[in-house]
Amino acid sequence: MAGRDALAPDNGMATDNKRQFSRQQCGTECTFVLDGMESRVYLLDASRGGFKLRFEQAETAMAAMMPLPRDMVIVDQFSKMHATIMWASNGLAGCRFYQHLSLDDVVRMMTGHFRLQLVPPVKPEAGPEASPQA
Numbered sequence: 001m002a003g004r005d006a007l008a009p010d011n012g013m014a015t016d017n018k019r020q021f022s023r024q025q026c027g028t029e030c031t032f033v034l035d036g037m038e039s040r041v042y043l044l045d046a047s048r049g050g051f052k053l054r055f056e057q058a059e060t061a062m063a064a065m066m067p068l069p070r071d072m073v074i075v076d077q078f079s080k081m082h083a084t085i086m087w088a089s090n091g092l093a094g095c096r097f098y099q100h101l102s103l104d105d106v107v108r109m110m111t112g113h114f115r116l117q118l119v120p121p122v123k124p125e126a127g128p129e130a131s132p133q134a
Helices: 003-004 057-067 103-111
Strands: 024-034 037-046 050-054 070-075 082-088 092-096 114-117
Touching: 024 050, 024 057, 024 103, 037 103, 050 057, 050 082, 057 082
Parallel strands: 024 114
Antiparallel strands: 024 037, 037 050, 050 092, 070 082, 070 114, 082 092
16 A cells, blocks of 8 residues: 555654554645635644644634633545544644544644634533522
8 A cells, every 4th residue: 555655653653642543744735714704734743543743823723722621623535534632732732533534534634735624612501500590
């Protein structure tokens, strides 16, 4: 498989921080869409289980992601993937895919151009204790 040669493991990273899969370093540019505006975001590394991002407009992105965890949709011309932002700090964010990717999908993530968009947060529904008494 040609894509496998592109995957050079990040030495020993699979054992650090209880990682299940080796991370593959890259620098792929993607588009982050927030409230109709677009900015650049860079995919720093990817694995079958997740990925790390660096945001060009860090302050805006960090504020928009709160509170964590926060869901995100990753889209290209061929697919739509879902992930959860698990941590975010100093313009970086670590995300976990809902479902593990195949190695081919990891290669596509590292070499394609994706659009990333936050899923609107779910508003908690008012319980019976929150309803006004007559």
